[in-house]
Amino acid sequence: MRLTRRGLLIGAGAGGGLLLAFRLVPRHYAGALVAGEGERIFDSFIRLARNGDVSIAVPFCEMGQGVTTLAAQIVAVEMGADWKRVGVEPAPVSPVYGDAVLAARWAPLWMPLAPSLADSPEGTLARLHAEREPFQITAEGTALAAFEAPLREAAAAVRAVLSMAAADQWGVGWETLEARDHAIFNGRQRLGFARLTQMAARFDPPDPPVLRPEPAREKPGSFPDGARPAYPRLDLPAKVDGSFVFAGDVRLPDMVFAAIAHGPQGASVLSSYDKAAAADVKGLVGVVHARRWLAAAGTTWHAADKALKAMDPRFKAAGRIADSVALETRIDTGLRKGAGQRVAAEGDPDALLAKPSLSARYDVEPALHAPLETATCTARLEEGQLEIWLATQAPDLARRAAARAAGVRLRDTVVYPLHAGGSFDARLDVRVASQAAAIAKTLNRPVQLMWSRWQESLAGYPRTPVSAQLSAAMSPDKQRLLGWRTRMALPASAIEWGTRLLDETSAQAAQDAAHGKADPLACEGALPLYAIPEKAVDHVPLDLPLPTARMRGGALGYTAFMVESFVDECAHFAGAEPLSFRVAMLSGQPRLVACLQGVARLAMWGGGADASGQGIACQRMDLAAPEGLRSGFIAVVATARQEEGAIRVDRLSAYADIGRIVNVELARQQIEGGLLFGLAQAIGGSTAYAAGLPQSARLSQLGLPLLAHCPKVDVAFADSGEQPFDPGELGMVATAPAIANALFSATGVRLRRLPLLSEGF
Structure with missing residues (x-):
């Protein structure tokens, strides 16, 4: 400029x-x-x-x-x-x-x-x-x-x-x-x-x-863990003393509070509700309904929620409704019989894989974002001017959605973006803005709409379920990988959520737009970063009755688990030590090799021998920037064990190269947070659906790690002068495969389903 x-x-x-x-x-x-x-x-x-x-x-x-x-x-x-x-x-x-x-x-x-x-x-x-x-x-x-x-x-x-x-x-x-x-x-x-x-x-x-x-720039050696940061977080004092303003803290004159009920996940519509049953609820201000939801407003949120429950809203199917049995059947059929479309390749491994040396299936369940702060928006419509306050990752799209819902001009709509209490990409969804605007217009009063935890889990779009068949061809001496193919069955999830977000369409319209299309972004990371002569990724696009969304880590949140776990299987098949097996295939990638060597020192890597309980995984992420490609690299070693039917992760060690580091403390927080988010995805965070209802909707039902069960975390950084890379998603993607590989080392059982506990381990 x-x-x-x-x-x-x-x-x-x-x-x-x-x-x-x-x-x-x-x-x-x-x-x-x-x-x-x-x-x-x-x-x-x-x-x-x-x-x-x-x-x-x-x-x-x-x-x-x-x-x-x-x-x-x-x-x-x-x-x-x-x-x-x-x-x-x-x-x-x-x-x-x-x-x-x-x-x-x-x-x-x-x-x-x-x-x-x-x-x-x-x-x-x-x-x-x-x-x-x-x-x-x-x-x-x-x-x-x-x-x-x-x-x-x-x-x-x-x-x-x-x-x-x-x-x-x-x-x-x-x-x-x-x-x-x-x-x-x-x-x-x-x-x-x-x-x-x-x-x-x-x-x-x-x-x-x-x-x-x-x-x-800050040198990582100058800021060891626990050192006083040169530039402390600006938001920390307000968060400590409670004065920090989140979306739920907004208060306006004459404002009312609204609770909302959505139908089952899938194509459901509101069929009936008993408005008279809410008449006696003290504090009820009004009731607003739309085709897919019902809301009640009150002088307090609890009054609104009580009135909403009293009305007993009923929904009926207007198409397909999400059900895990049907989902898994459709995914399984697609993986085994569906027509795959090649979305990425280096060479052609098909001839080599006519009789693969080894092949394994990996499955990933739908995962909920489960941010601590549920979707919340405050809207005020006065004299043709609409104002909305909310935490959103897409403020212009939220403004557009609110303006349409309230029937006002875009230039007469103002959005006040607030900080979010977590998101993991849940706040790319802007429906709460349109709902709040519609309620404010109907009631002619400022309104704060807050989704309950149940509604966040029910109405929030999860990360897509996916199944994949990974196949490898080894050299006769089993020392080299000659061919690799990943065959993935999943909806065109990136096209779907991208259409829903950027084209501002309904969930059903977005699914229709994605129907039958190959989706390279949804399969990103399934092509191994290793120097394998012939490798390819085939996508079997599915049409599922479950809208899906982006989650922290993107497609790498599941492809890294599959690829790095299967690489470990290949190493075991070859009788090779997992770290050296990886390094041998990373010619031309010195930064990633350095991360593997760095984490080996940090974690005192013992070679992943049987019963050691150690597992290793690594990952590279790339981003096209104005000056060229920026890359971030990470290697993770997990120490894990089985304990009374549960998984216990005792230690997570990570060595990352994210180029020039602007703020070491923030980078460390991001890697540590990513590791723990990856841990949560490894042992929980998913749900099944029955008649469109999530079976694990409360935070307590998601199997998330408790503070008492969080492992010791060690993070180290390369002192690099390369262009900086954001570490926010880097730590998350390599954690689940490291834990899965550690559990194989500890137990001899290979877990190929995410979350790992879903296999009845």
Whole structure:
């Protein structure tokens, strides 16, 4: 983006001005931020107050991953700002914050006929799509790749004009000055940012901005586990003292509270309810119904929920309803007899696999997101103006859904994005926004709609079930893998949830759009990263009566489990040590080899010998960025055992290479959180369905690990100078196979179904 004085210094006074974006062709956008009295807005990312305080507009959903702190740190380092004077605010919906990296990553979803034309973030089509929509979605860990450069450029331009203002007073060249500790220095002379903000408006920044020689970076060796972070999380104090505002904390004058009931999962519609039965419920304000749901509003949420239950809403099938017996039958038939479509290949292994050396089937059950905070939205409709407050990963799509439901113009709809109490991609679903808007319109009052835990599990779309047959051809001496094929039976899940999200369609319409289509994104990771001469992935697309959604880790959440477990089977078949077997097939991937060697030292790897209870797995994740491919690497060793019919994981060790690390403590938290999320998926988190109802809906029924059963966790990082990679999903994907391989070592039993306890172990 070309930075000019007009494009950089926006909003002198109450107006927002114009931001001139030159990424593609000259396009004019309204300034995304509005300046208050005495404030200056810099390139829609930085708000500088008269007293020198800095606020960074963050165009991502903070879900506990620390991305707001990361964005603020990038700006603080580039500006030379005092961390105590830096804050953050959610960025409004604006084309300025369009994420071209995610648009390129999801090109198969919005440009299915020719995705290769838009799979580069630097390409015209991806950038145009990102800005036009706007493509402002938090997913896939694209924050650093998409926004570190713009944040640095904006901060560098601010630093430059502040330096110019100081240089004008001192009569020196601005390039000789230093910005640090919230001030500009000329030797011993010092001028604070507060004294320079008004004068800085008279100066144009250099074009292009002059960046510092080094971006924000922390050496992992300088921040061992337990060390005091240089840049502590900005959201931590408010979370500790309870003042942090989540979606359920919003309060408006004359606001009522709503509870909702959805029908069974699948094609169900509301058939009847007894409105008179709720008449005597104290605090009932009103009842609102739609084709697929019924809601009650009250002076308290409990009154609304009581009224809802009293009405005893009934739903009937308007098509197929999810049932696990039918699901498994359809998946099994598809895997054995369905026509597969090749979605990825290097060579052709079919001839080699006419008689495979070994073959195994792996199964994965539907998994619930189960975020701690259930779906919640507050809506207010007054004089044709709609406002909504909610935690969402897709604020523009939530705004569109709410506007349609309330029958107002999009330009008259404002969304206030809030931080989420967890998500794991559940908050890509924007239905709660449309429901809250519809209820507010009917009742003509502000309303806060909150899904109960049961409704979150019932109505939330799970990660897809999948079954796969993995086959391998070994050399005659069993020392090398010559051929590999993964045959997967699952719906075109990525096409389905992508259509539902991006095209803003119903669940049934999205399933119809995905019907029969091969889906490379839903099969991603099924092609092994190892140097196997002939390998391929075949997708058998299924039509299931269960809508599905993306979950943290994407397809790698299940393909990594299958591939890394089967690689272990191949190593055992060859009589080889699992780590060395992997390393022998990783020529040309020194970073991943280093991770395997690093985790072996960290975990005191004993070779995975029988009864050792140790298992190993590794993974690589890639992301196309403007400067080229970014990659993250991880290797995990698990120590696990069987104990009275339960699985006990005693230790998880991980060694990761995520390139240049901006904030070591945040990176460690992300890897640790990913490991424990992976543990939860390994031993629980799934549900069966009977007549459309989830059989494991409460948190206590999901088999999630308790604090008392959490293992010792060790995390180490490579000291790398490569481009940074977001670690949020990296730790999760390699954990389940490491645990499965550890249990095979401990017991001699190979578990091929996820969650592992579902096999009756």
